[in-house]
Every structure is written in structure tokens, then in C-alpha cells.
Amino acid sequence: MRYWINNKIPDAPFYAVIFISEKSVDLDGYKEMDELTINLAKQQEGFLGFESAGNNNEGIFISYWKSLEAIDNWRKNSIHVTAKKIGKEKWYKRYVSQISKVEMSYEFNQME
Amino acid sequence: MRYWINNKIPDAPFYAVIFISEKSVDLDGYKEMDELTINLAKQQEGFLGFESAGNNNEGIFISYWKSLEAIDNWRKNSIHVTAKKIGKEKWYKRYVSQISKVEMSYEFNQME
Numbered sequence: 001m002r003y004w005i006n007n008k009i010p011d012a013p014f015y016a017v018i019f020i021s022e023k024s025v026d027l028d029g030y031k032e033m034d035e036l037t038i039n040l041a042k043q044q045e046g047f048l049g050f051e052s053a054g055n056n057n058e059g060i061f062i063s064y065w066k067s068l069e070a071i072d073n074w075r076k077n078s079i080h081v082t083a084k085k086i087g088k089e090k091w092y093k094r095y096v097s098q099i100s101k102v103e104m105s106y107e108f109n110q111m112e
Numbered sequence: 113m114r115y116w117i118n119n120k121i122p123d124a125p126f127y128a129v130i131f132i133s134e135k136s137v138d139l140d141g142y143k144e145m146d147e148l149t150i151n152l153a154k155q156q157e158g159f160l161g162f163e164s165a166g167n168n169n170e171g172i173f174i175s176y177w178k179s180l181e182a183i184d185n186w187r188k189n190s191i192h193v194t195a196k197k198i199g200k201e202k203w204y205k206r207y208v209s210q211i212s213k214v215e216m217s218y219e220f221n222q223m224e
Binding site for chain 2: 001099101
């Protein structure tokens with residue numbers, strides 16, 4: 001899945017929060033929280049878009065941001081903090097969270 | 113799927129090549145080339161590991177590298193160049209390729 005503000009990947013540089021996860025057996029409440037946090041992220045100042053892929057066992061979710069400040073504000077959002085807390089206790093067997101600066105971005109689209 | 117040299121994510125900073133893809137209908141030869149390029153990447157100087165997730169339609173593959181120089185050498189590898197050429201012509205409807213510098217990396221593992 002993917003979503004970009006104005007349907008367009010902006011020119012680099014910008015920032016990416018890479019979230020890699022392996023899920024647990026107990027996914028009670030996961031789907032609802034996932035939708036809620038994605039909808040909330042979209043409303044944050046400095047949010048640019050996201051790309052995701054995965055299946056029921058593992059997934060990668062990359063959110064893109066204008067600045068480190070925007071990421072820091074999102075990191076402190078109370079719903080997001082709650083989601084991470086439950087995620088650690090219940091939904092995720094393992095996750096990796098990385099903040100990176102995208103220095104080059106290229107898109108190939110057969111349709112264009 | 114994931115693979116890390118010495119089974120360990122190194123401390124940041126390091127570099128990530130993010131490859132997001134949506135596949136075409138014709139996947140003839142794709143699986144063989146995928147295995148070949150991953151095995152080749154593992155042998156490159158400066159390769160640190162990879163994380164991937166996806167299904168038959170879309171996927172995210174992130175390879176991690178010690179330096180931009182290592183990425184540049186890999187970019188020029190002839191098998192890799194061939195894979196990208198066929199990928200563009202045949203296997204991928206869309207892809208996004210991004211080079212980023214990972215400034216923060218955190219791993220949570222319920223088993224540890």
C-alpha cells in the first residue's frame with residue numbers, strides 16, 4: 001500500500017521512519033489501532049506519505065516526513081505512544097525502528 | 113525475511129537502500145534472479161544485511177551498507193545492472209529506489 005500527499009513523492013532530501021515488524025499470535029485490537037494511527041499520521045504537520053508491504057506475519061511500514069522535528073512531534077503524540085506500548089506488550093514479537101535521511105529518491109512507473 | 117552479517121544490526125550510522133516494488137503479471141525468471149542478486153549482495157564489501165516483507169504483488173526490500181561507496185560499487189555490479197534492466201522491462205509495474213542514511217536504529221525483541 002502507498003499514500004502520498006498530492007499523489008507525488010517529493011524531491012529528496014526528506015526523512016523516512018522505517019518500521020519493520022514480526023507479529024505475535026494475539027492481534028486483538030491491532031487492525032483498529034493500525035487504521036487509527038495511519039489516519040492520525042496523515043494529519044500531522046510535515047507528513048509526506050507512506051509505503052508499506054507485508055503479510056500477516058511480517059511487515060515493513062515506511063513513513064516519510066519533511067523534517068526531524070515533524071518526526072519528533074509524531075513520536076510524542078499520545079495515541080502513537082499508546083500504540084507503541086500495546087505493540088510491545090502484545091502485537092509484536094520483534095520490531096526494528098529506524099530514522100533515516102533520504103538523500104536520493106527515484107521512481108519508475110511503467111504507466112507514465 | 114531478514115539477514116544480518118554476524119546476526120546483528122550494527123550501531124547507526126549506516127546506509128539503507130530502500131527498494132519498493134509492485135510486480136507485473138509476467139514473473140518469468142524473477143525468483144531465480146532475486147536469489148542470485150541477494151547471494152551476490154551478501155558477498156559485497158560493505159554489505160551489512162537486509163530486511164524484506166511483501167507478497168506476490170508488492171514488496172519492500174531494504175539492504176544495509178557501511179558506506180555510500182559500497183552502495184555505488186554494488187550499483188555498478190554487472191549482474192545487478194542486468195537484473196534492474198529486466199526488472200524495468202518485465203517484472204515491475206512500479207518501483208521506488210531510495211538511498212538513505214540511517215541515523216537512529218532501535219531493535220525490540222520479545223525473546224531477548
